[in-house]
Amino acid sequence: MSIATLARPEIQALQAYEAAEQVDDTVRLNANESPIVSAVDHFRRPLNRYPEVRPQKLQHALAARFYCSPDQLLVTRGSSEAIDLLVRTFCRAGEDSVVTTSPSFSMYRHYAEIQGANFIAVATQASENFAIDIDAVLATCDESTRLIFICSPNNPTGTTLPRDELEKLLQRRGDKSAVVVDEAYVEFADVPSVVELLDEYPNLLVLRTLSKALGFAGARCGAVIGPPAVIQLLSAVQAPYALATPVVECVEDALQDEQLALAERAVARIIEERKRLMREISAFDFVKKIWPSDANFFLIEVGDAAKVLQRCQEHRVLLRHFGGDLANCIRITVGSVDDNNQLLEALESLRGSKPCL
Ligand SMILES: Cc1ncc(COP(=O)(O)O)c(C=O)c1O
Incomplete structure (x- = not known):
């Protein structure tokens, strides 16, 4: 069973927003845009036009960088937006829960609270270098657990979850929960991304960001990577035209080899x-x-x-x-x-x- 079936029923039934068609070399009188290009507009795609609903070229470039296929990736406004989209897509207010560890990145709690999802954080111990006890995480999960956030390397402790422990969590939760590994800092660790486990574990989702290693925090660009059926649901929830043209073009340039x-x-x-x-x-x-x-x-x-x-x-x-x-x-x-x-x-x-x- 796909973890897409764990999503809120109304989100599973949601139709993606139907944006005005965008076709090159046509006269576009279908989107109530202005025909006037500003004198200060120096972008490849003029700013009087809406950006693409989803930035295709950037999606492909990020998929190449993160070693996944384009249909496994949604470009987001930083990985913060990806956390928000996941919680809104999977958690019914007052019913479903988010599990993570503590101390960890505060945005998991923040978005769970906004959505009205239950939030449970499993404590890690300073005396044990904040190592995550996967048995304790598993013991905390129940049938209401939709999302398990594992921040690795963890903010603020710097701890990385060993690969075999993550696999134990993925195996034991199976199709009962989505396991979201937040790899905001993975480039600074001496371990490969767990994206390479995607084919093996259909309940795995990975968050990446351009804010840290790439030095593009101001551009607000990240990605959520996972099974295409889940990516489609997240895309239906994300705002149309979420990534602004200046951001798209600047990040496309930042992804050049040099x-x-x-x-x-x-x-x-x-x-x-x-x-x-x-x-x-x-x-x-x-x-x-x-x-x-x-x-x-x-x-x-x-x-x-x-x-x-x-x-x-x-x-x-x-x-x-x-x-x-x-x-x-x-x-x-x-x-x-x-x-x-x-x-x-x-x-x-x-x-x-x-x-x-
Ligand atoms: C663990 C972790 N995940 C995600 C983020 C969000 O990063 P951004 O929204 O800039 O991609 C941060 C930012 O500090 C973080 O520490």
Whole structure:
């Protein structure tokens, strides 16, 4: 059975929006567009025309980059939109549930709450390097569990779920839940994408983004990858013309070989900087713990997070604090060499300061 049958019945019955036909070299009087091209319009597809309902060329380019077929991929406004589409497509308010782990990316909860879906987060332990206990995740699932989000590498802990553990989850949930692996940071890890498991597991969906390794957070472009029947449902839910022409053209350019080679070198530099920053930060007496990370950030524990954050802010460096179980933890994004040196200077000024940090 396809996991498309787990979708909300009204979404399974939904007809895709019928947009005005777009045919090259025709006079288009069918979409109430303006005939006037603005003087500031420098795009290949003029802005007086609507973009394609779904950007075909970009879809093919992203499918080639992520090693899947175009019908297995929907281009989304960042992977955040993909999370929203998944929850809206699969979860009936007050009935269906989303399961994930904690701490993890807050958008899973955010969109579950907007949709009125039940949200359950299985805690992971700092003392176990935030490793996901798949048996605990499985024990939490029941017949209402439509979506299981696994963030790997996980934000904010940097932890990657081992492949055999993911396969155990996929096998044990079978066609009862969609397992969504969020690979926003996978390029910074020394593991291949789990996209290569798609043919084997029809309940697997993968999220990718251009916001991190490719450095295109401002363009808002990502993708959800999975069985074509699910992609069709998600596409029916997504707004028509979701990807604006400037975004489509800029991302098409970013996916040229030369640009990709530059991005790959930038990722290698960030990984080197991650090692250096972790090594240097571990030498500060007020740093109690640094967790290993497969992402472009890492988590540290200090005695007094508020004091560290304040001193960094005084040095014009912003870090991320979450509170709750991570009250004395700080997430540090790896920046450029200069950014990282500015952070180290700020931390240096705290060295040996009292009371104990
Ligand atoms: C784990 C994870 N998934 C998804 C996203 C969303 O990224 P975007 O919407 O920019 O693709 C983020 C952003 O920080 C993230 O950390």
